[in-house]
Amino acid sequence: MTPLEAMDVPASVPETPVVPPARASGGGVEFAIGVLNGVVGDYLHRSDNGLATPMELFHDGRPLALDRESLRRAYPHSRGRLALWVHGLAVTEAVWSYPEEPATTYGAQLERDHGFTPLYLRYNTGLHISDNGESLARLLEELVAAFPVPVEELVLVGYSMGGLVVRSACHVAAEAGQAWLSRVRRAVYIGVPHLGSPLERVGSAVSWVLRKVPNAYTQLIADVADLRSSGVKDLGVARLLKRDWEGASPDVPLQSRAHPVPLLPGISHHLVVGALAEKERHLVSLLFGDGVVPLTSAAGRAGNTVHDLLVPPEHVRVVPGAHHFALAHDARVYAQLQSWFEEVSP
Template sequence: MGKKLDEVIGVLNGTIGDHLARTGNGLGIAMGLYHDGQPLAIEPDAIRAAHPDAGARAALLVHGIMCTESVWQFPDGSDYGTMLQRDLGITPLYVRYNSGLSIPDNGASLARLLESLAGAWPAPLEEIILIGFSMGGLLVRSACHTAHREKLAWLGMVRRALYVGTPHRGAPTERAGRVLARVLRAIPEPVTRLIADIGDLRSDGIKDLGDADVRHEDRARRRDTISLRDPRHPVPLLDGMEHHLIAGSLSQSKWLTMLFGDAIVPVSSATDGRHGEAQAGGMPSGDVRLIPGVAHLGLAHHPEVYAQIRAWCEETK
């Protein structure tokens, strides 16, 4: 399949991927590693063939909803992974997955994938760097939670996780849609209830973005509550590793930044409430960076974002 068709299927999976999985539709994407647009078997020989110089450090890049790994690409075909390989000798790996499935289910699959990867790496593996864009960052958190609970070996190799435009405190547009659907369903009119039912056809993955649900118990809690409030996530960032957060904003204006963020994810959500520490052009807290003038999708392939990612990956602590 060509890149454009893959991207269309990625959008389809983000929209109705849970339905595709339930019905066994062949368009549903099975989570796996991809190299040059093709599936990469998690076997030593396959990894060695794709990455002859595979070394002690690897970076796993996890795309967001309605995307494939192509979202990371610059116009010249390079991406954060290939640039890290060029500059720091870090081997890049790319996950493709069905972004319409629930975040906890995808997180569990990612945890299993990483466990297999750690066992199949064709060289001594010392460090795994996790880089998640948008929903991909929540998958990283969910996978780490699963690995911590199940005592998986790969978690001990993770020294840092980088979250690019990740809605750590949820997505207000999804919460607003949830409230609207509840209101429409309460009106005793067939038309409004039909509209609410149609709205509820959005995928489990989209629904999980509302409150950044990374565990199944988070999803169960959502059924009992409905709010437009920016929630504080019940699962803290995991101890034992560095966590780095990058947020974008549409404007240099402080007020527009606070109101609109990157047009999809508010700054307060992308920085997990630490937006007061993030200032344009600076890093007062060291692990939070706000990059003004960059919209949501642009964060996946922007020179300033890469410069920050590289700086964090160069740190030795």
């Protein structure tokens, strides 16, 4: 019996402090724009609205051009060992900052301890995951070609939706034979809904039911519910590929056409899983995972050979008492990352 198959129900559940998303994401105008892009980013993109966030690397809070001189000025001491940090839905790269120490991030710590130059991505999380995957693959190809020193290794770290974008980009690069993929030997997925998120599936079902009621008011509510962006809807069943959603009927709820996308061989994959309660086997953790992503989804344990990610148990770490937003800036998570990076490179 695995830990996820057993249940241990103590008398009480310890309180879990909740970090408000605004605080975890930096607050202010940029936080608001991040949320806006997460909710209606696909509409902003289609309408060529200036609030739509383009996919770019950010350095010291500013967009970074992918030319050799700009990269040299931004990373004058880099030795070609890079770590890309990809944020999740409706936030920006500021989500990686520790709430009480904004200058401290996993990226800064990994650079200090292991010499990996941190690269922070910002992107429109309202777009389809597959669209962002294609854009990220192109961006990384440009980055590797323009970086001022040869890229020896590129580590990919994705938080929440960001992990799905990373997986999509790797699939695109593998099919296209892009050069950057050969530099990737390690990938880390933090709180990633590899098997989808039930919260989005519930939203889809509610919208569908409301549309079946022949009433103008319920139709209006359904319209509002359907404002969820393409990116949010993709999270329901973890749609990583364009063929997963092209031609899908909006009138069929929970329509799952997600094709299996195995983790690429030749890369050491590591998964961080959050659990609300202090024990992984607590009923609350088993039912709700980290509050957003179920344990089985974040651990890639589908229970079948088609969708199971088949990650070695030693490469999966459950962090008890950690809700979804805290996973992007938790000392225990970094301690695990450091432990993995101390292992011999694959």
